[in-house]
Amino acid sequence: MMEFSTWDILRNLLLAARWTVVLSLVSFLGGGIVGALLLFLRIGGNRVLTAFTRYYVELFQGTPLLMQLFLAFFGLGLFGINVPAWLAAGIALVLWTAAFLAEIWRGCVEAVARGQWEASASLGMGYVQQMRYVILPQALKVAIPPTVGFSVQVVKGTALTSIIGFVELSKAGTVVTNATFQPFTVYGLVALIYFALCWPLSKSSQALERKLNAAHRNH
Amino acid sequence: MPLIEITDVRKRFGENEVLKGIDLDVKPGEVIAIIGKSGSGKSTLLRCINGLETIDGGSISVAGSQLLPDEVHLKALRLKVGMIFQQFNLFPHLTAGGNVILSQTVVKKTPKPEAAAMARKMLERVGLAEKFDAYPDELSGGQQQRVAIARALAMQPIALLCDEVTSALDPELVAEVLAVVRELAAEGMTLLMVTHEMKFARDVCSRVVFMHQGRVHEIGPPEDVFAKPKTPELKQFLGVQ
Amino acid sequence: MNYAFSFSWLTEYYPVLLKGILITIELIAVGGLFGVALGTACAWARALGPAWLKPLVSAYVELIRNTPFLIQLFFIFFGLPSLGLRLSELEAANLAMVVNLGAYSCEIVRAGIQATPRGQFEAGASLAMSPIQTFRYVVLVPALQRIWPALSSQVVIVMLGSAVVSQIAAEDLTFAANFIQSRSFRAFEAYFVTTAIYLALAILLRRALAGIGAMIFARRPAR
Numbered sequence: 001m002m003e004f005s006t007w008d009i010l011r012n013l014l015l016a017a018r019w020t021v022v023l024s025l026v027s028f029l030g031g032g033i034v035g036a037l038l039l040f041l042r043i044g045g046n047r048v049l050t051a052f053t054r055y056y057v058e059l060f061q062g063t064p065l066l067m068q069l070f071l072a073f074f075g076l077g078l079f080g081i082n083v084p085a086w087l088a089a090g091i092a093l094v095l096w097t098a099a100f101l102a103e104i105w106r107g108c109v110e111a112v113a114r115g116q117w118e119a120s121a122s123l124g125m126g127y128v129q130q131m132r133y134v135i136l137p138q139a140l141k142v143a144i145p146p147t148v149g150f151s152v153q154v155v156k157g158t159a160l161t162s163i164i165g166f167v168e169l170s171k172a173g174t175v176v177t178n179a180t181f182q183p184f185t186v187y188g189l190v191a192l193i194y195f196a197l198c199w200p201l202s203k204s205s206q207a208l209e210r211k212l213n214a215a216h217r218n219h
Numbered sequence: 220m221p222l223i224e225i226t227d228v229r230k231r232f233g234e235n236e237v238l239k240g241i242d243l244d245v246k247p248g249e250v251i252a253i254i255g256k257s258g259s260g261k262s263t264l265l266r267c268i269n270g271l272e273t274i275d276g277g278s279i280s281v282a283g284s285q286l287l288p289d290e291v292h293l294k295a296l297r298l299k300v301g302m303i304f305q306q307f308n309l310f311p312h313l314t315a316g317g318n319v320i321l322s323q324t325v326v327k328k329t330p331k332p333e334a335a336a337m338a339r340k341m342l343e344r345v346g347l348a349e350k351f352d353a354y355p356d357e358l359s360g361g362q363q364q365r366v367a368i369a370r371a372l373a374m375q376p377i378a379l380l381c382d383e384v385t386s387a388l389d390p391e392l393v394a395e396v397l398a399v400v401r402e403l404a405a406e407g408m409t410l411l412m413v414t415h416e417m418k419f420a421r422d423v424c425s426r427v428v429f430m431h432q433g434r435v436h437e438i439g440p441p442e443d444v445f446a447k448p449k450t451p452e453l454k455q456f457l458g459v460q
Numbered sequence: 461m462n463y464a465f466s467f468s469w470l471t472e473y474y475p476v477l478l479k480g481i482l483i484t485i486e487l488i489a490v491g492g493l494f495g496v497a498l499g500t501a502c503a504w505a506r507a508l509g510p511a512w513l514k515p516l517v518s519a520y521v522e523l524i525r526n527t528p529f530l531i532q533l534f535f536i537f538f539g540l541p542s543l544g545l546r547l548s549e550l551e552a553a554n555l556a557m558v559v560n561l562g563a564y565s566c567e568i569v570r571a572g573i574q575a576t577p578r579g580q581f582e583a584g585a586s587l588a589m590s591p592i593q594t595f596r597y598v599v600l601v602p603a604l605q606r607i608w609p610a611l612s613s614q615v616v617i618v619m620l621g622s623a624v625v626s627q628i629a630a631e632d633l634t635f636a637a638n639f640i641q642s643r644s645f646r647a648f649e650a651y652f653v654t655t656a657i658y659l660a661l662a663i664l665l666r667r668a669l670a671g672i673g674a675m676i677f678a679r680r681p682a683r
Contacts (some may be wrong), residue, residue: 024283062616062662066625066634067376067655074647078463119308119367123322123374126290133325137312145529152526163627170530183538191527191535196527 016172017193023158025092028151038102060099066146066160068092073164089161097154108143126145150203152198222282222409224246229276237263239433247428250410252420253432261413265380271303301371305383306365309355315366316351319373341369361392365399381412421445429453469644471528480636488619489559491557499565510621524563530624537628561618568610572603605677612669616662
């Protein structure tokens with residue numbers, strides 16, 4: 001039987017962690033773009049589109065990400081395409097991230113005081129100008145901390161893609177465990193690598209939040 | 220020829236009819252105080268004139284611009300009437316100068332240097348020239364309200380609507396804002412103000428409107444309205460017998 | 461796409477689904493109850509507890525919140541036996557749920573405690589209550605009321621997250637779906653139905669939590 005040193009284990013895990021990072025970035029960026037689109041559909045004032053985005057968000061927030069991954073994987077398969085795991089994983093994570101970001105950002109837009117809409121309207125601005133110059137700059141500032149905070153959920157969410165066969169950090173953990181029979185060490189290290197990825201994001205989200213609150217009290 | 224024509228304006232919030240047919244004509248240069256209990260509809264009337272509330276009946280026009288609920292007509296109307304709010308509603312992400320510049324550049328497409336020059340002039344007019352680069356939360360309530368006035372003036376409106384502009388201020392800050400309003404009145408600006416400052420209304424206004432339960436209950440020059448109230452409701456409101 | 465959808469497998473396999481639903485409900489009931497209890501205890505420790513306890517609780521909370529539930533589950537089920545702690549699939553799943561929700565609810569409850577006006581603590585102290593008594597009788601219930609909506613959302617999130625316990629062969633709803641699709645070869649339909657059931661569970665759970673909140677906090681105006 002082959003012997004594995006802790007360093008061997010760690011090296012293999014870190015190599016796989018690259019894919020966790022890549023998938024996280026793709027999901028977060030893609031989700032951000034789709035999420036922004038959803039946001040504008042939601043607050044654009046068209047009743048049908050508003051209803052659509054509401055149900056979209058409800059659906060993706062009300063069902064397990066794991067099910068969404070399965071449905072993307074097997075659902076795309078129905079079209080006769082042989083779906084690679086990375087594609088199903090990417091699509092599901094982008095759509096899932098978009099739902100959460102759209103909802104977070106909507107909260108930020110709605111947090112802008114009604115008086116801001118009224119004051120800008122009384123100055124003759126139209127809807128697009130109000131959004132562009134008055135509402136979004138304020139909403140954006142409030143949105144940064146929770147958006148950074150949500151990126152932690154995205155990184156953790158990528159772990160589920162191991163279940164449909166995408167080889168990233170979690171999948172590597174299972175593979176390495178099966179080879180080494182050292183689950184305690186391997187999963188402990190896997191957890192620490194995730195922690196190293198997520199903790200800085202959590203901390204910076206909290207720091208940004210504190211900075212924002214301080215700025216609100218006095219400029 | 221009246222500047223602002225308000226004809227049989229009606230407004231309801233659900234079951235509650237808050238304006239039950241308001242008629243009021245305002246001539247150029249007039250300063251009108253609207254007084255009355257809370258819930259009498261006075262703020263709603265002001266907000267209707269600026270198109271912040273849609274009306275359910277009647278008509279409003281300002282210098283020939285009709286109030287219609289589409290963006291083009293609203294913009295035309297709002298370029299003619301400015302509005303000052305109880306809560307100031309300055310844009311917190313912009314400096315005082317930025318607040319005054321923004322709508323000039325994006326609504327009237329004034330070039331930035333001109334808009335900035337206008338902003339300086341208007342801030343100077345309200346006595347805040349040195350606060351051009353200050354952010355709203357670095358200013359006192361009274362200063363914020365004066366910036367809001369400068370912001371509205373920079374759009375060169377022909378009338379200003381003032382919705383309880385001193386109600387959110389600490390007592391010691393009321394005077395500085397009223398002084399600015401008084402000056403505007405003296406310069407001939409048409410003003411329509413909802414106010415609780417009775418002494419100010421008496422001193423400055425050309426006419427006083429007493430609103431009661433969604434109607435114009437009594438109207439006249441301040442010396443009549445304050446000294447010789449005709450209706451029991453106004454007498455009770457003014458606390459005279 | 462020329463694929464004929466078929467749901468006829470439902471007649472044969474619905475008992476499997478039902479059992480899965482029950483296990484998922486059991487998981488969130490245990491996780492919710494003990495997780496929130498653990499979280500409340502940790503929140504007390506972090507906000508008001510002794511100095512030596514705070515870093516320990518912080519470490520637990522940060523570690524859990526910054527690692528995937530799946531890995532926590534694997535660590536408990538596969539890793540802990542090397543420390544001599546051998547758990548069944550369902551025990552491990554339950555423990556993972558409690559540990560996970562405990563960390564999240566700690567942060568939520570702590571926010572509720574920190575929003576308590578100082579006067580409440582002072583009033584309690586001035587009435588000769590001990591700090592623990594003040595916490596238990598004066599601070600806790602209004603704090604929970606304040607954060608109940610956030611706590612409810614988190615419980616729903618953890619319920620949906622429980623789908624991964626199928627990966628250690630705990631026989632929850634997702635396990636049922638995996639089982640059915642491997643037998644009936646109707647993967648898409650099996651996951652579609654399961655997803656719909658999860659959605660229904662999420663909606664029901666949200667309602668139930670709102671109802672529980674209304675019951676606990678009846679006639680206490682929100683502050």
